[in-house]
Amino acid sequence: MGKNPIRTAIAEVFEEMAQAIETGTFGQRIRVGLTILGSEHGPEELVWGAELAQKQNPNIQVVIIGSGVQTNLETVAVLDENEAHAMMDEMLLNHTLDAAVTMHYNFPIGVSTVGRVITPVKGKEMFLATTTGISATERIIAMLKNTVFGIAVAKACEKANPTVGILNIEGARQLERALKKLKTGGYPINFAESARADGGIVMRGNDLLMGIPDIMVNDSLTGNILMKVFSAYSTGGSYEAVGNGYGPGVGEDYDRIICIVSRASGAPVISGAIKFAADCAKGNLMEKVKTEFYAAKKAGWEDLLKSLSCTFSPADQDEESTASPPLKKTVTDSIPGVEVMQLEDAVQVLWKANIYAECGMGCTGPIVMIAPEDKERALELLKEKEYL
Numbered sequence: 001m002g003k004n005p006i007r008t009a010i011a012e013v014f015e016e017m018a019q020a021i022e023t024g025t026f027g028q029r030i031r032v033g034l035t036i037l038g039s040e041h042g043p044e045e046l047v048w049g050a051e052l053a054q055k056q057n058p059n060i061q062v063v064i065i066g067s068g069v070q071t072n073l074e075t076v077a078v079l080d081e082n083e084a085h086a087m088m089d090e091m092l093l094n095h096t097l098d099a100a101v102t103m104h105y106n107f108p109i110g111v112s113t114v115g116r117v118i119t120p121v122k123g124k125e126m127f128l129a130t131t132t133g134i135s136a137t138e139r140i141i142a143m144l145k146n147t148v149f150g151i152a153v154a155k156a157c158e159k160a161n162p163t164v165g166i167l168n169i170e171g172a173r174q175l176e177r178a179l180k181k182l183k184t185g186g187y188p189i190n191f192a193e194s195a196r197a198d199g200g201i202v203m204r205g206n207d208l209l210m211g212i213p214d215i216m217v218n219d220s221l222t223g224n225i226l227m228k229v230f231s232a233y234s235t236g237g238s239y240e241a242v243g244n245g246y247g248p249g250v251g252e253d254y255d256r257i258i259c260i261v262s263r264a265s266g267a268p269v270i271s272g273a274i275k276f277a278a279d280c281a282k283g284n285l286m287e288k289v290k291t292e293f294y295a296a297k298k299a300g301w302e303d304l305l306k307s308l309s310c311t312f313s314p315a316d317q318d319e320e321s322t323a324s325p326p327l328k329k330t331v332t333d334s335i336p337g338v339e340v341m342q343l344e345d346a347v348q349v350l351w352k353a354n355i356y357a358e359c360g361m362g363c364t365g366p367i368v369m370i371a372p373e374d375k376e377r378a379l380e381l382l383k384e385k386e387y388l
Helices: 005-023 043-056 081-093 139-156 172-184 205-210 220-232 267-282 285-298 301-308 340-352 372-384
Strands: 030-035 060-066 074-077 099-103 111-118 125-134 163-167 215-217 247-250 258-261 333-336 357-362 365-370
Touching: 030 043, 030 081, 030 267, 043 060, 043 267, 060 081, 060 267, 081 099, 099 267, 111 139, 111 220, 125 139, 125 220, 125 247, 125 357, 139 163, 139 172, 139 215, 139 247, 139 267, 139 285, 139 301, 163 172, 172 301, 247 267, 247 285, 258 267, 285 301, 333 357, 333 372, 340 357, 340 365, 340 372, 365 372
Parallel strands: 030 060, 030 099, 060 074, 099 258, 125 215, 163 215
Antiparallel strands: 111 125, 111 247, 247 258, 333 365, 357 365
């Protein structure tokens, strides 16, 4: 006999009421997936962090993706990291998860992560834009995009008018000029002021420790180092004990919320990362990204990108040298070792040979993303053309 739809609906209502009475939270809970395979501290550490997150945040329902650990949390069994990532992506795309937290995930070029740290002077939260991935292959353009990514994430996390500072690294002054042009064009950006006597929007190390801006803009590699220091300065480095992880991957057209943690992240950081992912889902991060880019484009974004490009020159464009992509494939394997400035050229070489590939950024640097069956031939071609 088939299920009675009315009885099923009533049962679901009573189950939601029971959960609401138990947790004190009414309405749909935010479902956050966590892959648990691959940690340096073992899967038990990650599950502990997941249980902490769900206990402390009754509006969150954590879904464990992995195996080998006993827990009362909802679990989807997988055997290895590749299968875990495939399952995580599938659940995000079919909306059985609202967001996810994982390790060692490869984002395409144009997507990078915005981290959230606790600064030591006053325990203030600060967003680091960005911490993994790469927003663009040219440094200043990448940091310009990082700024917009950081603003979108901060607004998704209920900071309506976040302040922005630029870390005093290579390219900071050039980025400052670009952001001021964007503001003059009409993009609303709220610049922070350094706590040092000479002020300005370029932040010193003191400002970093004090958390002067809500968003600290930097390149991803610098941000990655800062995340590790902020997370593990009290433990000697092998165990990340503080903060919210490396944050969600953000891109202009990126269609899912995936927050990154390190293989060294301990349970407190795992818990914080799950809360961070839920905040981004609740705050509708992807819509916030679209809104920010819409405003930036009205303020002259495209012309600004062209003016910042180191390589743009109409005379240099050769239509015959540009290949159209072959039929799209799922690219689950990767080839590391190509210089970041040559990454797009390397992909063009493969396209001309009718091999589908994409630019990407792994945890250790730039990668060519490739289908497993094409990897051997792609390696031969890239070595022949001296990209490897």
